[in-house]
Amino acid sequence: MMHFFVVLVFITMTLFGLSNNEMLNRANAYIKIDTKSNQFRAYNEFKNLYLRSIIHDDERLKKSALKGIIGSGKKLHIDVMQYEKEYATFNKKSSYHKLKPNKVLKKAQQIKIKSLHKLKNISWYNNKLILKFDKKLRKNQINYFTLYDKKKKSYKYVFDIHASMLSKSQILRKAGIQRIKIAQYKPNTLRLVIQNNKKIKIRFNRNMKILTIGMTTQSKKRKPKRIYTPLIKDKKKIIVIDAGHGGKDPGAIGYKRYREKVVVLKIAQYLKNILKYRGYKVYMTRDSDEFIKLSNRTALANRKSANLFISIHANAVPKRNAKKAYGVECYFLSPSRSDRAEKVAEQENTADISEMNKYSKHSLFKFLNHAKTIASHKLAIDLQRGMLGSLNAHYKGVNDGGVREGPFWVLVGAQMPAVLVEVGFITNPKEAKRLVSNSYRKRMAMGLADGIQRYFENN
Numbered sequence: 081m082m083h084f085f086v087v088l089v090f091i092t093m094t095l096f097g098l099s100n101n102e103m104l105n106r107a108n109a110y111i112k113i114d115t116k117s118n119q120f121r122a123y124n125e126f127k128n129l130y131l132r133s134i135i136h137d138d139e140r141l142k143k144s145a146l147k148g149i150i151g152s153g154k155k156l157h158i159d160v161m162q163y164e165k166e167y168a169t170f171n172k173k174s175s176y177h178k179l180k181p182n183k184v185l186k187k188a189q190q191i192k193i194k195s196l197h198k199l200k201n202i203s204w205y206n207n208k209l210i211l212k213f214d215k216k217l218r219k220n221q222i223n224y225f226t227l228y229d230k231k232k233k234s235y236k237y238v239f240d241i242h243a244s245m246l247s248k249s250q251i252l253r254k255a256g257i258q259r260i261k262i263a264q265y266k267p268n269t270l271r272l273v274i275q276n277n278k279k280i281k282i283r284f285n286r287n288m289k290i291l292t293i294g295m296t297t298q299s300k301k302r303k304p305k306r307i308y309t310p311l312i313k314d315k316k317k318i319i320v321i322d323a324g325h326g327g328k329d330p331g332a333i334g335y336k337r338y339r340e341k342v343v344v345l346k347i348a349q350y351l352k353n354i355l356k357y358r359g360y361k362v363y364m365t366r367d368s369d370e371f372i373k374l375s376n377r378t379a380l381a382n383r384k385s386a387n388l389f390i391s392i393h394a395n396a397v398p399k400r401n402a403k404k405a406y407g408v409e410c411y412f413l414s415p416s417r418s419d420r421a422e423k424v425a426e427q428e429n430t431a432d433i434s435e436m437n438k439y440s441k442h443s444l445f446k447f448l449n450h451a452k453t454i455a456s457h458k459l460a461i462d463l464q465r466g467m468l469g470s471l472n473a474h475y476k477g478v479n480d481g482g483v484r485e486g487p488f489w490v491l492v493g494a495q496m497p498a499v500l501v502e503v504g505f506i507t508n509p510k511e512a513k514r515l516v517s518n519s520y521r522k523r524m525a526m527g528l529a530d531g532i533q534r535y536f537e538n539n
């Protein structure tokens with residue numbers, strides 16, 4: 081879940097000299113002065129306070145910080161929807177594993193939907209599918225991934241586009257391809273699925289408002305590529321696996337009171353064994369039921385100069401939604417989600433960096449914005465594909481919750497690509513039963529290992 085991005089925090093408390101109260105007073109003083117620069121100061125202060133509240137598990141401070149982030153953020157026209165969502169959970173007793181929609185959330189969503197890109201027109205040109213939108217498309221708006229269902233011998237090429245369309249769904253036809261469907265998959269996501277029993281070569285190109293997708297069916301019969309090869313000898317790669325929670329922190333409590341900390345540790349241990357077998361060097365933030373401070377988790381990864389950091393969690397929803405919510409998801413941190421946000425982020429970043437004399441402005445900014453976010457995104461896609469590939473081959477009804485980006489980009493702390501995996505909903509009866517079975521855990525771990533391997537092969 082979103083809050084677990086805190087696992088990725090390494091901006092430690094040493095950066096901040098003031099006490100929480102002093103800082104809160106200062107932030108509240110800034111926010112009262114209605115100039116842009118003071119709002120920025122307030123915004124940054126509240127964000128730092130938010131960080132502190134997470135690390136010290138201080139709910140009261142978190143509430144104040146969120147309120148401040150939302151207030152100052154709105155004045156600065158920053159997208160604070162994620163913070164509003166979290167703030168909304170305080171009205172219903174706050175819990176890390178509850179994130180239920182209420183009035184605030186709905187309102188925020190409506191605003192977001194209004195500003196969404198709209199699909200204007202779909203057409204074919206030169207055998208290519210042309211999707212025309214009302215606004216210029218951004219790179220991070222399109223998430224492309226492929227799936228292969230071994231049993232059905234079916235290839236799926238999926239585009240998730242952060243946009244909306246007027247009709248609910250539309251079937252498109254092209255000779256030689258079994259099925260092409262575009263639909264409003266989620267309120268803010270269009271999903272285009274190209275499905276075929278033979279491999280298709282997909283090429284796509286984003287140019288201003290237009291997404292062009294070329295698809296060529298391959299005549300040559302080729303065996304589908306194996307999802308993984310069992311053994312590689314790349315001993316140079318170091319992976320830190322972080323099993324979420326532990327010790328006094330059980331994580332989510334789900335169906336039949338199954339505990340997240342137990343499930344994720346088991347999967348983490350299987351993953352460790354598979355990766356070691358495949359020749360990687362692996363460290364665990366915890367290998368038993370022990371409590372580890374969040375900030376120490378990425379600190380370990382940094383200390384070991386790991387190539388990847390993977391934090392494993394299980395999701396949860398309130399009981400009344402338990403049957404509806406299931407599936408696997410991957411999260412990565414992203415610095416921004418729009419051109420405007422990028423500009424704002426640039427300014428915010430400057431403010432943050434002034435406190436971080438360890439880094440030069442340039443190197444940190446570059447580090448945050450480019451290499452690591454892109455790498456983390458790629459890793460998240462590979463992990464998601466890996467999990468789905470492995471699970472779909474053996475289980476029915478595995479839900480693809482998708483790859484998502486987190487808004488808390490200032491929390492970027494791991495010095496390597498870092499992804500948070502949600503292995504399923506421990507509150508869903510069916511999924512919880514799977515999550516406590518060793519065969520399912522092994523399949524999950526195998527899928528994650530495949531994803532890691534694919535990531536290293538391609539990067």
Ligand SMILES: [Zn+2]
Nearest residue numbers: 324331393394
């Ligand atoms: Zn968790």
